[in-house]
Amino acid sequence: MIITPKIRNNICMNAHPVGCERETLNQIEYVRNKGKFAGPKTALVVGSSTGYGLASRISLAFGAGADTIGVFFEKEGSDKRPGTPGYYNNRALEKAAREAGLKADSVNGDAFSHGVKKQVIDLIKEKYGSIDLVIYSLASPVRVDPDTGEMYRSVLKPLKGTYTAKSVNAMTGEVSEASIEPANQEELEATVKVMGGEDWQLWIRALKDAGVLSEGAMSVAYSYIGPEVTYAVYREGTIGKAKEHLERSASEISKILDPLKGKAFVSVNKALVTRASAVIPVVPLYMSILYKVMKNKGIHEGCIEQMYRLFTQRLYTQGEIPVDDEGRIRVDDWEMRPDVQEEITKLWEQVDSGNIEEIGDMDGYREDFLRLNGFNVPGVDYDAEVNDF
Template sequence: MIVEPKVRGFICTTAHPEGCKESIKRQIEYVKRHGQKEGPKKVLIIGASTGYGLASRISLAYTYGAATLGVMYEKPAKENRTATPGYYNTEALEEFLHQDGYYGESINGDAFSREVKEMTIAKIKEDLGQVDMVIYSLAAPRRTDEDGVTYSSVLKTTSVPYTNKSLDLRNNQISEVTVPAATEEEEIATVKVMGGEDWALWIDALKDAGVLSEGVITIAYSYIGPKLTYPIYYEGTIGKAKEDLYQTSVLLNETLKDLQGKAYISVNKALVTQASAAIPVVPLYISILYKVMKEQQLHEGCIEQMDRLFFENLDHLEEELDEQQRIRMDDYEMLPEVQEKVAEAWDYVTTENLSEYADIKGYWEEFYHMFGFHYDNIDYTKDVEL
């Protein structure tokens, strides 16, 4: 069938298989440009099908020749409905990996469940023996824990309601939005979904099963952002969850001590992802940030960030840590000369001058690319197999 983008607010309900494959191909080509080096050889990526998790998998496979096992929760095509983009991404990546002689397999299921953890451990034992790196890159709106209790996350403040400018993605209009304060129950639920509890459960299960190698490294991804977004992010419910994720890294360093292993938080740059598009205020900030960073030739997408992390920084991670022992891949974003320009543009931006102060075209290009659309070498008028 002919597949066209169907956008509703901040989500697209269709994905193009050939476009997703093109996206994977371009990311692989980017990583291949610098050749290979020694590093991790057997890697588990939890949350491996989109965004930073997907870029990590590509970077690790093509930088180190690493065997990668991905865990994701994606839906295949059904009747006239396309598969999710992560499904097509994974299918395409594994095709390329196998063509290039690399191990690449995936487990499709709820990563929060005990069942998927056990399936993953069995797969590692069968195919890899042990893993020397575990990437934790889950972004989910809800979680059913191992006791069967379901928690849903919320994007709210933790004190008083917060009002600021926001970009309405339905019409590219700037309006004022008020983000309400969360209840105590909502705060707890958000930490349950987006905090570090499940990361710890994964590491404990993998360690108990004997599938973590000596010197294993585990990395989880986080975000801080500028003071402009603090009320909705860093000081909001999602920020509470990210603080819990950080505290989990401290505990995991104790857990992994007898293996001489290490747990890190990597604080990454703000990017267009399915998760970030849903957060009030943030899409406008990102579109302004893109314009400023492109003008200063500092812009990076997911693959550029992960390539810099794994090709340039992995050999000397300890030298790259901040005072809280976090990896700071948001270093370009947080440069004073970047943030000063962003703050200045924020004060002046309106619906009428949006393209002057924000890279709204670049924002939407990246948005459509996530779903396999807007690639100039793909003929979107052709029938494709779903």
Template sequence: MELIIQGNVAKNCHPEGLRQGIDKQINYVESHGEIYGPRKVLVIGASSGYGLASRIAVAFGGGADTIGVSFEKSPGEKGIGSAGWYNNIFFRRRAHEKGLIAKNFIADAFSDTTRNDVIAYIKQEFGGSIDLLVYSVASGVRICPDGTRYTSTLGVRGQAFSGPGFDLETRKMVNQTLEPVTEQQLADTVKVMGGEDWQRWIDMLSAAGVLAEGFKTVAYSYTGPKSTWPLYKEGALGAAKAHLHATADQLDAQLQRINGHAYAVVCKALVTKASAFIPMFPLYITLLYKVMKQKRLHETCIEQMHRLMLNHLYPPMGNVVTDEERRIRLDDFELRPDVQQAVELLRKRVTTENFKTVGDFAGYLAEFYALNGFSMPDVDYSSELDLRQLVKEYSHA
């Protein structure tokens, strides 16, 4: 069985490889320092990337019980199911082996019905309250409680922006263009990817009385170096992230009555299902990976999230570590001047012929494949998978 890629989208996954991926992340956390942090954690967007890594970090690094909300596909007549479906199952199994509660809600995170179901579960079966909420939703579409559908747009403000990017299906470097967004597209992107839904989760949980004293909440963001600003910070994505940061400040003030706090966490550039969609961005990641690995500064999702919990959000000294704008910075290594200078030197050398060796294209591909359970050691990818057996074993998340 091989990974099927269309454009930059993976169309299948391998359950055994995904199981190995979960085990690998758990092994890292268990061998890199205990987290003295939250005991009851809700993760919105828990099935992959930063959300999954956050859940693993607090559970296996700190012994936390967790609830995960994600929208995934089960195996069935229409196919093998989504990678996140299996990630949820393998996480739950390992957590149960450790004696931890691990509840999975396969549901629309934007829905009030989902929020009410989660609140009922917290009250009835989860001890009555949570002390950390991680918001890590990556979606291109949001249907609000009033039924209005919003779609995000990966675009720029002002003039169109062109540059080199990847076609992972053909493994070639191609020229890509981001078109200017309209004001309506900009507003819709903020609706989908900004902080409004995060705010609604906190409002409903607060009204239900299930936020513990000292409650904390985080949502993940990205800023990047100036070279990425036209396609990220200064584009539609940047507008959404600016709204997310403003929401963090608003929530922080709102949570003061329970001695609670809210933070935007600015992460480093990484290979995730979301970042693979952004034109031109994967090329920057390959150059960054090359430099950071050479300087022994590279971190994956699990290393970033373990560092977040251990050193920033729940540090031994007790004070949350932020910058002057109250943001938690996990992009500090990425933005070091020596790192960015080295990346810029590589960028000037890149051509359509040498991009695989100038940057860490092999490392990028390996991480992209691993997101879907491929390129993992000790997995026999030549063996056929029995879909009926998968349905029998993995039909319940």
């Protein structure tokens, strides 16, 4: 069949297998061109489907020469329709890694479950021996408690009353006001349960108890702070409270890793188009303006550039790992530069439907949005029939 993007409410509902694989290979090529760095020998990436998780796995495999295990929850293709992007991304990564002489395996299942944790541990014992680095990059809207079976759903809501601000329809460029009702306590607690650090701790405890973490093993989870304009719906909203819990969990995980002389960190990353961020009101408009400002200043990065910089200039410099006053690694430093944020604040006041294409980089935003699902990737013939799902 010929596959075209199906977009609904800022969500792309389908994927292009050839485009996904081509985009993964493009990221691999970027890392190969940047060069090797001294990093972990083995790495586990929990949440390696797309975005930062996928970019982490690519950087570690093709930059550090690490053997990698990826964990994701994706649908394989069927005779009638293609699967989801992460399936094709990791399939392409594994093939390229094995061709390069690296071990690369994936576990497709619910990362919150005890069963998947056991499956990963068994795989490590069988083929990898031990793990030097654990990346935790899950971005799931739902979590089933592995002990009680209770289901929790995360929500993207403010906590201090109804929030109203400018937002944009990314596909049409229409700027309008979006209002979001505040979360109740139950919604807040559920969001923290899904997106906080509880499962991260469970992963590290399970791996340590099984004896599959190396001496000096590290773990890193990803977070975001962002500018004041997004605080109400992000940092001071339900998702922000979940991220605060994630960040506090780093100190608890460091205690778990202390007998191994290991340590856990949270890396605060730049705002980028991901499947999660695309559906947060206000954020796509902010990102389109951010893209324009950072590209004009020559400091824009995508996921692969961010992760390569994280590993080569923060985690694996052979020296002390630089952190902020809260103990967090910061690779959002270019985004949060005063000159960048001052310019964004000025443009935010001016932006409307008539000037968004000029003031913001909507084309760049749309391009990244579509590429997440394998569309709009250079070199792919989208008029050609796709038969291999």
